[in-house]
Amino acid sequence: MLRFLLRRTLGAIVIVLLISAITFFLFFALPSEPAQLACGKNCGPDALALINENLGLDDPVPVQYWHYLVGIFAGRDFDIGHCSAPCLGYSFRNSQPVWETILDRYPTTLSLAFGGAVVFLVIGVSIGMIAAARRGTLTDKFFSSLSLIGNSLQIYFVGTIALWLLVDSWGLIPRPEYFPFTDDPLRWAGGMLLPWLVLSIIFIANYSRMTRSQMIEQLNEDHVRTARAKGMSGRTVFFRYAWRGAMAPIVTIVGIDMGSLFGGAMVTEFTFTLHGLGRLAVESVAEKDLPMLMGVMLFSCTAIVVANIIVDALYAVIDPRVRLA
Known part of the structure; x- marks a missing residue:
């Protein structure tokens, strides 16, 4: 029984990681800009660049995904404050954890x-x-x-x-x-x-x-x-x-x-x-x-x-x- 549970747990971790990776990368394939969504309609170039920097959206997508995974287990620091583990980030819409x-x-x-x-x-x-x-x-x-x-x-x-x-x-x-x-x-x-x-x-x-x-x-x-x-x-x-x-x-x-x-x-x-x-x-x-x-x-x-x-x-x-x- 113990071997079965360990084997299934390892398989479950792989499945969750695959689903998270697919979801993450498909999001960035959409014809939209996340920083623009977080900033709103009346957002100037300077504010847009600041949001990209604060949210880490100016990094390559694989780097962003790695930071996201690390944040789940170790937490992350954002411009609006520290996000303790398990950190899933802040909403682009209302900045809520x-x-x-x-x-x-x-x-x-x-x-x-x-x-x-x-x-x-x-x-x-x-x-x-x-x-x-x-x-x-x-x-x-x-x-x-x-x-x-x-x-x-x-x-x-x-x-x-x-x-x-x-x-x-x-x-x-x-x-x-x-x-x-x-x-x-x-x-x-x-x-x-x-x-x-x-x-x-x-x-x-x-x-x-x-x-x-x-x-x-x-x-x-x-x-x-x-x-x-x-x-x-x-x-x-x-x-x-x-x-x-x-x-x-x-x-x-x-x-x-x-x-x-x-x-x-x-x-x-x-x-x-x-x-x-x-x-x-x-x-x-x-x-x-x-x-x-x-x-x-x-x-x-x-x-x-x-x-x-x-x-x-x-x-x-x-x-x-x-x-x-």
Whole structure:
């Protein structure tokens, strides 16, 4: 297990470095001048040259990238002050520290992604298990049809309709708004309930179909038939043998879907006007704010890669047939 974690950690570092390098160099390939963005429209040549010097933008791009990497681990000195490690620079738009801005926005995205994942896993896996247990019946056909409909829906469409019906017209759900969990857990859950449901719709459809197919496959395995032949109850066979074997592929897809979950969170944040990392990333792209964009990219990629490592390590816990060496 230790060798596996070390190997995956080294691979994760390489992946994050490659993504950061590609993002950094592609930014400078755009037909725009970062110093002009930081200075504003009414900016003279002298002020522009001073900003280039203070931000290190007059250095070659590879040198700037090296200074950026060094700043993450050792900090950097800018004209506006010292940036302590992990230093991700200052925003071109408002001169705010990137790291502090990310820490301020991240709880919203974490709440949205975590709550949405819990909702679509609980509902999606449950529907898939019911459909597999009642294979070929009207219940199975109903849930299969429902999953196809859910898979064809889009977050921005469902979110707008749900906001109009459930909040504005009927008043069944509180208006979506982020509140810190530590301040009021009930208010936090109430403000995120509708975004959770909307974000999880497409994932529920995918995971219900996947769980159904995996459960049916496991129920036809030799060890499951042997358990039945030994006289074990149907409930024991279903949950102890079939369900546990079916969960390993589901856990794998959860790790792969971390990127899709972040993309869905981005659209959901715009739909419900939530100020999280997804919204911050889109704003940074629109305003060509390299430090903020780089910070969001590095933070998100690291979180996704770490989640994938944890998911892979859970294999040995869920399925004893898996050996990590």
